[in-house]
Amino acid sequence: MPKNPQPPQWASRLLEWFCADHLLEEIQGDLEERFLRNVDLFGEQSAKRQYAVSVLGFIRPFALKNEKSPVPLYTQIMISNYFKIALRNLLKHKGYSFINIFGLATGMAVTMLIGLWVHDELSYDKSFKNYDRLGQLWQFVTFDVEKSSYTVLPIPLAKELRTKYPDVEAVSLSSNNLSLILDAGEKKMERKGNYVEPFFTDMLSVNMISGSKDGLKDVNSVLLSESSAEALFGDEDPLNKIIKIDNKASVKVAGVYKDFPFNTSFNDVSFLLPWSLYEATNPYVKSVTDAWDDNSFQIFVQLKTGADFEALSSKIRDIRMKMNNPPSYKPEFFIHPMSRWHLYSEFKNGLNTGGLIQFVWLFGIIGGFVLLLACINFMNLSTARSEKRAKEVGIRKAVGSVRTQLVMQFFSESLMVVLLSFILSLIIVQLSLPLFNEVAAKQIRILWENPLFWIAGLGFTLLTSVISGSYPALYLSSFQAVKVLKGTFRVGRFAAVPRKVLVVMQFTVSVTLIIGTVIVFRQIQHVKNLEVGYNRQGIIEVRLNTPELQGHYDELRTDLLETGAVVEVAESVGSITGSGGLTTNFSWKGKEPDSRPLLMGNNVTHDYGKTIGWEIVQGRDFSRNYSTDSSAVILSEATLKLTGFKNPLEEIVTHQGKPLKVIGIVKDIIKESPFQEIKPAFYVINYKAVDMIMVRLSEGMPVSTALEKVADVFRKHNPSSPFMYNFVDVQYGKKFKEEERIGKLSLFFTILAVMISCLGLFGLASFIAEQRTKEIGVRKVLGASVLNLWGLLSRDFLILVTISLFIASPLAYYFMNKWIEGYVIKTDITWWIFVGSGAGALLISLLTVSFQAIKAALMNPVRSLRSE
């Protein structure tokens, strides 16, 4: 007997899977009947094929399982009705809708920006593969009483770590981030880069585009970053091309690596040169290879997996002190892990005091507050509006809505509005990112592909809509329909209390921010107004970077003076705006034997004082007329205070064993951070150990012409390098970069906070005015003046703002006092800041409210009273 033919199993399964249950039996039956007939007529194969085709033919809407079928039809209709009503409500009250949506969107956008910024800060350096295992060597040194921290270390420490500590996987010495001239023949440019040991590329998992990571093993080689290779060679293949470094050494391009990401500590390293070249070209480096007390270099380490930074740090702490003849500054070495480089980079007296992490917290908190303000607004306005809809609720209840439906309605409505704001905020963020990046010096973008971003964003959307929708949803839906429709329903006396509390909160935050911003700006201004001790206008500085410039002071000076564009020229070690020549090797008669104060020793030429325009307080400036000036010294006022000399001009001091006669006292010059105490300094004549030339341009000539003439002189003397200079006042201005950035950001947040608060106040005021239309009408008829009514409507709000002033002032004082305590040079927090900020806040809120109040007060009473 032949086997019974069966339809193909996969097709029947498919049918069972997609077909609606109530149709399955008949369809399966029909298909099988047809199948059996086809087997007889055309054979089994053909029948099977046709069966499958017919099954596929049933993939039509009517036969499919309908997932939605359990949801009753009316529910679907009602939900679409909720959205329709919500949309109509939005369109009917365009003003409120705008304030509501726009206010919330601004708040969300600000929070998003801050969130992105915080994310960026927290992910700093994380792109390195060995992030968890990399560290940088630091040392604490004790000069006088306090421990200071430095990242510069002696060279032999690297070898010591490499050979004696098994937890260390790799060590690389590195120069500081140096500005060098790269000369590729046609193109020359100044770029920043480091001299490093070959293993450095592995430690930082350098991403090679072409060439080899091991290129640094060869002395005369260089690895270029992608951008610097492009700048030097354009589209040409840079591999194996020759570059001259500072017009001294010629090196071959051994490889090109992808630029280090912007949010890493190495983002300004645009080339890597081999350490061996550093030793070969720089006699100083060669001479200190075994010097344990010459601290000028960086050391990076990579630990073995599982090794602990703390444990290793405690082991290496006293390496130097255990040796013979320990130095008086008592170095303590430790390893600072990469995960803490960026955010925890400040040390005070041997303890970590944080650093940028404080700003991450600060701005995180501000962001939270701005968002809170926006949410408060949103809730205030939507609850205020929803009271208007009591009638709608009554009618809905009368025609049969149950409470859950009303709850659903209000929730879906607030969800819709919040979603709209979320979308709008994304647009705002996208548009404002370029500006924000500029102010914050970041390269931030929206994390479109990060699921966490979406979870946070949508989660917040949901939360806000639930919170802001909960009042109307839960409270309004409990109204009794009869009462509402009869008109005997009254909103309770205390319904407005939470709203008032929220307004007070809002203004407390705003006023605190205003006061804080004022104090930040005053602090910056205060420090900017400090006397720097010299005239920083019109001076340019040029680094003596090539042999052609070094040691040719007299020729250069004569040529420069001849141009007529230059008043005076001098040379010194380091820039006027930088600290250099720090030393403890300085003594005087009457110095306590144990004290080791840190001073700044400056090598200068005779004309230094005249060039920068310092102020001599006592004695005289250096002069070529006295041949003895080669062993003379000029002290700053801070040094005078330190030494306690009564008659300084008769004293002799000793620097590095050499006795120096004091010939003058100058006013303190701010070289380091103007926010810190000025270090004692002294100035000596030295024509050899100088590396910077400063040129005072003549005032009578336009700057561009003068610069051109100066440039010509430099090109004549130093044809191989581009002429690169800095204006001293610009360099000095950069010292305020960090503080100014904080100032700008806090100004930005304050304006937003105030704006959002006022937007909310505006909305509330117009709501109140509308609610009291009749009352105002009656009052007008009975003779109230516009001024009366204005006062009536504004008073409530002003009371709220005043209350918040009294809360905000002590709060702001507390926090700002803590902030300003961190500075040595600080402005005073005076009473008028609080009064001024308070008055400003009052004025702004008064203006906001008055617009609505006066509008309401000017209304014709006939209109408002006629409406019933």
Add this chain to the structure above:
Amino acid sequence: MKRIYLGEFEEIVLLTVAVLGDGAYGVSISDAIEEQTGRSASLSAVHAALHRLQEKSMLHSRMGEATAERGGRRKRLFTVTALGNRTLNEIRTVRNRMWDSISPQNFPAVSI
């Protein structure tokens, strides 16, 4: 007069159900259509049309008795409802009236 329009294929399916009387179900309708009109009608198309007609209340259906030949599965048997009947009649009346109102000279040239 409110009228429910029928598609051409729907009309044919409805007519076929009427022709078949008691024995109208998917396969038999599909076979009958092929027989009557000479065009093939897939089962799925027929089922879809039956479904629509039922939604329009022109067909009524019930499940038949289980038989051995379809693996023991029951058939869904269709009958024309009163509304279906009236609709068919209306269509026929309209068509007839229109045929009748064609004047002889405009009559398409059909050879007699």
